[in-house]
Amino acid sequence: MGRYVARRLLQMIPVFLGTTLLIFLMVNVLPGDPVAALWGDKPPDPAQMAQIKHDLGLDLPLWQQYLHYLGNLLQGDFGSTIAGNRPVIDEMTGAFPVSIRLALMAFVFEMVVGIFFGVLAGVKRGKMIDTGVTVFTLLVISVPVFVLGLLGQQIFGTQLGWVKPNVSESPTLGELLLPALVLGSLSLAYVARLTRTSIAENARADYMRTAIAKGLPQRRIVSVHLLRNSLIPVVTYLGTDIGSLMAGAVVTEGIFNVQGVGNLLFDALARREGTVVVGCVTVFVLIYLAANLLVDLLYAVLDPRIRYA
Structure with a gap:
């Protein structure tokens, strides 16, 4: 290893x-x-x-x-901005913590809810709940993120008043809840569909028929045998999606006025601050590489047949 x-x-x-x-x-x-x-x-x-x-x-x-x-x-120096000659690391220090919290909340939401719906649809394939999950995920995929964001802001923020329409400069977890749901909605649909397909495919495998023939409880069959072997493609998608949630939050952060990396990149591109753009992308590259390495190591945990020489 x-x-x-x-x-x-x-x-x-x-x-x-x-x-x-x-x-x-x-x-x-x-x-x-x-x-x-x-x-x-x-x-x-x-x-x-x-x-x-x-x-x-x-x-x-x-x-x-x-x-x-x-x-x-x-040496840990990302350079300085052209306007103001301010260190780029200071610009990123104020923006990255907000985007990391937003991305982690969206990631947990898409992982938990997406896998739950996918397992439910895969186990009950061909039934009404499977059809309902399929229609729901298709609907979420078909609607653009900015439309979901504006609808959520208008309904839950303006009309119902459950959340603030725009977050503050130092947002709490409660203020980031609605932006995180909007940000993770598209990935949730893909996770649910990918989990459903993998569950339905592995449910017809020989080891599943053997587990059922042994008389194992249904909960153990699904949680230990079926789910564990079906999560490899899902983990692959989730690993690459961590960086996408941070890099792709420009629209969501713009709608809810989240002062994160998305707004920082947008302003930097408008001002032609190349050092800020390159610095942020450098951090994104490191996140992608670390996530892919972690995913490869998780393969051996999920499937004992996979061993690294």
């Missing part, structure tokens, strides 16, 4: 370098000059522009800028 983990960690290095290099190049080839934008509608001063670019290293070739960024990154 230790050798497998070490090999996977070594494989992450070229993936990390490739993704960060790609994002770095994409951000830097966007049209417009972020330094000239500091003057707004006024004509910029060429001397001051040259000095600012020199101080930030923006006058160097792109490959040198990237190597300089990697060198600072190894």
